[in-house]
Every structure is written in C-alpha cells, then in structure tokens.
Amino acid sequence: xxxxxxxxxxxxxxxxxxxxxxxxxxxxxxxxxxxxxxxxxxxxxxxxxxxxxxxxxxxxxxxxxxxxxxxxxxxxxxxxxxxxxxxxxxxxxxxxxxxxxxxxxxxxxxxxxxxxxxxxxxxxxxxxxxxxxxxxxxxxxxxxxxxxxxxxxxxxxxxxxxxxxxxxxxxxxxxxxxxxxxxxxxxxxxxxxxxxxxxxxxxxxxxxxxxxxx
Numbered sequence: 388x389x390x391x392x393x394x395x396x397x398x399x400x401x402x403x404x405x406x407x408x409x410x411x412x413x414x415x416x417x418x419x420x421x422x423x424x425x426x427x428x429x430x431x432x433x434x435x436x437x438x439x440x441x442x443x444x445x446x447x448x449x450x451x452x453x454x455x456x457x458x459x460x461x462x463x464x465x466x467x468x469x470x471x472x473x474x475x476x477x478x479x480x481x482x483x484x485x486x487x488x489x490x491x492x493x494x495x496x497x498x499x500x501x502x503x504x505x506x507x508x509x510x511x512x513x514x515x516x517x518x519x520x521x522x523x524x525x526x527x528x529x530x531x532x533x534x535x536x537x538x539x540x541x542x543x544x545x546x547x548x549x550x551x552x553x554x555x556x557x558x559x560x561x562x563x564x565x566x567x568x569x570x571x572x573x574x575x576x577x578x579x580x581x582x583x584x585x586x587x588x589x590x591x592x593x594x595x596x597x598x599x600x601x
Contacts, residue, residue: 477588
C-alpha cells in the first residue's frame with residue numbers, strides 16, 4: 388500500500404503564522420505537526436512507501452524537514468509547482484497529481500498533513516481490507532457550527548457510507564469525517580473522470596461525496 392500525504396495547501400486563515408512556514412510544519416509542543424502525522428503512517432505495516440505533496444512555495448521547507456529524518460519506508464516529496472492559494476490544484480487535484488506522477492496503481496492511504504488525530508490507522512486499513520471497500524473514519528460531533536466546518540457521513544445499518552456532505556449548512560448526521568481515507572485502486576482510477584467532469588478539485592471529501600452518488 389502507498390500512503391499519500393497532502394501538504395500543498397496555503398492555510399491562509401492562519402496568516403501570519405503560515406506566511407513563511409507551511410501549516411504542517413508548525414510546532415505542536417515543540418515538534419512539527421507533520422512528525423505526529425507521519426508517525427501514525429509509519430505505524431501501518433501495510434504502507435511500503437509515502438508520497439508527500441507540497442506546493443512549490445514551501446517545497447524547500449519539506450526538503451529540509453526530510454533531510455533530518457530517517458523514515459522506515461521511502462518518502463518521496465512531490466512539488467505540484469503552484470506558488471499561490473489562487474493557483475493551487477486543490478486536495479483532489481493534488482491527489483491525482485501524486486497518483487499519476489508516482490504511478491500509484493494499488494490501494495492508497497490518503498490523509499492531510501495538517502490534521503492532528505489519535506486514531507489507529509492500522510485498524511482502518513485492516514477494516515478496509517476486510518470490507519474490500521474504500522473507507523473513511525467517523526467520530527461523533529454534536530456541535531452544529533463544528534459540523535458545518537467538516538465532512539459529515541450518513542451511514543446505513545451495516546455501516547456503509549450512503550451519503551457524504553462536505554461542510555453542510557444542514558448536516559444530516561452527527562458523524563464527522565476527518566481528512567483520512569483509504570481508497571481502493573478502483574476508486575483512484577476514477578479521479579480523472581471526477582476532475583475532467585468539472586467537479587470541485589478542492590477538499591478531498593468532495594470526491595467521497597461523488598463516489599457515494601454513483
């Protein structure tokens with residue numbers, strides 16, 4: 388399995404903190420946020436390689452970060468060649484860019500580089516394998532304003548995702564979905580169809596919503 392870590396956003400809402408440093412490398416208790424995320428990825432025994440996607444503006448920051456690390460599996464940096472928030476490829480655009488540039492043909496663990504979480508990704512990957520399906524993580528979230536700022540899942544009685552809402556004004560459930568996904572290779576093959584159809588290239592959850600509606 389390949390892991391794809393999306394770190395090409397510009398985090399304008401955190402300016403000026405992110406004017407000269409990518410959000411994923413901001414310190415949390417003195418440690419770059421990305422270190423916590425990568426530790427979770429490296430703990431998944433099925434992950435054999437990692438692609439980390441950056442924008443061109445901050446690629447040197449990630450090169451310096453990687454220079455001082457000794458990852459247990461190969462980590463390759465990928466520059467999406469964008470310089471501004473206005474020209475960004477978007478999360479789904481960066482995902483397709485990574486899949487095509489690094490010729491990723493199997494299943495993939497995909498996650499945002501700036502998301503601090505406690506979930507065990509090994510359990511998620513194992514669950515996806517047992518179900519032979521793409522997979523998301525959900526957590527209960529009862530605050531309406533918080534629900535409106537994240538992805539929301541609607542499940543059936545068997546735990547299958549039947550609808551996904553990206554930052555809905557009227558949420559249909561209290562199950563929030565963080566930006567952590569396991570995609571089967573069959574789903575990844577549909578990225579081109581999704582993007583070429585003029586669908587929203589930003590926020591990875593939009594691709595999940597599209598897959599559910601098929």
